Amino acid sequence: MRLVFAGTPDVAVPALDALTDSAHELVAVLTRPDAPAGRGRRLTPSPVAARAEELGLEILKPAHPRDADFQDRLRELAPDVCPVVAYGALLPQSALDIPTHGWVNLHFSLLPRWRGAAPVQRAVMAGDAEIGTSCFEIVRALDAGDVYLTESFPMPDATAGELLAQLAVSGARQLTRTIDLIAAGIHPTPQADDGVTLAAKITVEEARLDLRRPAGELRNQIMGCSPDPGAWCELDGHRFKIYRARVAEPLDLTPGQLGTTKRQLFVGTGDGTLELLEVQAPGRKRMAAIDWARQGVTGKVLS
CATH class of the missing domain: 3.10.25.10 (Formyl transferase, C-terminal domain)
Structure with missing residues (x-):
């Protein structure tokens, strides 16, 4: 399978490494443009871009995936499937239609619970008894596509940051298995209609503690x-x-x-x-x- 991987932050790097080591052909990496970082606010490549450069991979950094030049290059690369981990931009239908088998996202929740930007943080804050990852087909609706694989774990005594780092490693293996399944002709399963919850990004004000609570x-x-x-x-x-x-x-x-x-x-x-x-x-x-x-x-x- 020819792959173009899409991801941006540190949490996406384990998946990039796993796909590089897999039996599939990783032909390019899509990531967000360089962004200001540090005290000097110098333009800095994303963690995925930095790792892709080390691996000698072609790196695509469109301002937005709707850009015509990017989509033309993606067609030239002719990917069979595009695996995604925390890319950070909405994919238009014109881009979704390019890979033969679509775009497959590794999401850090047990879908349909916690669709959205902060699934691990929301699961910990809600006191969920279990946590996990889902690999699903990307569609226009938020995290609503059909699911290939899920993997669940008892909720550990860990911060959201620690837990996300753990799930990034186990999820990288799961994403590779998902690509194997797609190559074998396996089809995903629709998500349940009930049990949908949303995981909006946590604001600073929402993080304020009310010590009168339990x-x-x-x-x-x-x-x-x-x-x-x-x-x-x-x-x-x-x-x-x-x-x-x-x-x-x-x-x-x-x-x-x-x-x-x-x-x-x-x-x-x-x-x-x-x-x-x-x-x-x-x-x-x-x-x-x-x-x-x-x-x-x-x-x-x-x-």
Whole structure:
């Protein structure tokens, strides 16, 4: 099978590597244009572009996949199928129609649950019992295409960022198996009509913690928003971020009240207690919560 792979961020690199090592012929890579990055805001290739250059692959960087020159080049490449992981732009029907077997997306949820931009973050925030990946045929409707393969796992005790990195590796193998199935003539299965949920990108305001809520819900919000945008509340009128926490044995703390032992930092909630594990205080770098607490938290309250 001739492949043109589409992807942009770090999470797409394992799939690029897996397809490169597969029995199929990877002829080019499609990625988003170079973007400003770092303090100097210098134009920087995407992680997928950087890896594709190392592999000696042709790299396509159209401003938008509707561009005529890009679509002409894609026709010249004559791909049988285009596998996709987090490319980051909507594909017009004119581009979808070019590969013989269409475009196949690796999505980090168990479709039809969590269609959209932030499936892993939403699953963690919702307290889902399981997580997984789906490989499906891309259609114009959002993440609504027929599914080739799904793979599920019990939800681990991990941040959304850690979980996404794990799923990128297992999903890369799944995407390669999907291409094998397409080559063997296997057809996908339509998604169920019920159970659809949407996973919109998490805003900074949505990441704000209301410490009057139960400890379990707050733990899920913290872990689901880590590392980006980072769950936060306020300390002395400034933003205080919490990147990792767990539910602790209840202590006599009011919502937002901090308490410590020699090795632990706690905060009261509306129902139960959280142990804070990793935080970022105003003007400070991320650090273990207890290291920050050793600087003194007596009388301090998060709001």
